[in-house]
Amino acid sequence: MGGGTEAFPDLGAHCQHPGCHQLDFLPFTCLACQEIFCLEHRTYTAHNCPKGDRNSRRVAVCEACSMSIEIKDDETEKLVLEKHAKSGVCDPTKKKKPRCPVKNCKEVLTFSNTNTCKVCHKKVCLKHRFPAEHACKKSVPGEEKLLAIMGRIRTITCREDVRRKSSPTTPSAKAC
Numbered sequence: 078m079g080g081g082t083e084a085f086p087d088l089g090a091h092c093q094h095p096g097c098h099q100l101d102f103l104p105f106t107c108l109a110c111q112e113i114f115c116l117e118h119r120t121y122t123a124h125n126c127p128k129g130d131r132n133s134r135r136v137a138v139c140e141a142c143s144m145s146i147e148i149k150d151d152e153t154e155k156l157v158l159e160k161h162a163k164s165g166v167c168d169p170t171k172k173k174k175p176r177c178p179v180k181n182c183k184e185v186l187t188f189s190n191t192n193t194c195k196v197c198h199k200k201v202c203l204k205h206r207f208p209a210e211h212a213c214k215k216s217v218p219g220e221e222k223l224l225a226i227m228g229r230i231r232t233i234t235c236r237e238d239v240r241r242k243s244s245p246t247t248p249s250a251k252a253c
């Protein structure tokens with residue numbers, strides 16, 4: 078299909094999607110079906126590419142060594158993992174190191190920086206060793222009473238501060 082304008086007849090190309098045929102000056106060529114598309118229809122799914130899965134790859138991850146193994150079209154995941162285990166390439170010592178389970182924490186847990194929570198028994202890094210830092214699910218015995226007492230103390234302290242503020246002899250102070 079020809080494209081372009083009167084001044085530049087060889088510039089651009091028309092989208093080959095049925096019903097579109099938009100003149101695009103920066104067209105995309107599909108790597109699978111080799112047809113030309115506009116920005117809107119450039120993806121495999123947007124133009125329903127019949128050969129779109131040609132470049133896709135499936136991978137199985139070995140539980141023992143954390144290695145990724147490509148799965149061919151005629152193979153199953155189970156078969157690939159069995160072949161991998163028998164091949165001698167599978168080395169459990171290469172397994173990825175454990176990481177801190179706290180969201181967005183990438184700290185590798187080693188002997189010197191691992192802490193086991195006494196409340197929920199999770200292994201976390203030193204940065205997240207306190208129950209409040211790793212969203213500990215179980216509560217510490219007596220924690221609720223302690224928090225209630227601390228809340229009462231704060232309320233009493235705030236009341237005393239308000240009384241002091243209201244007296245004309247005391248200079249103003251920050252509110253609680």
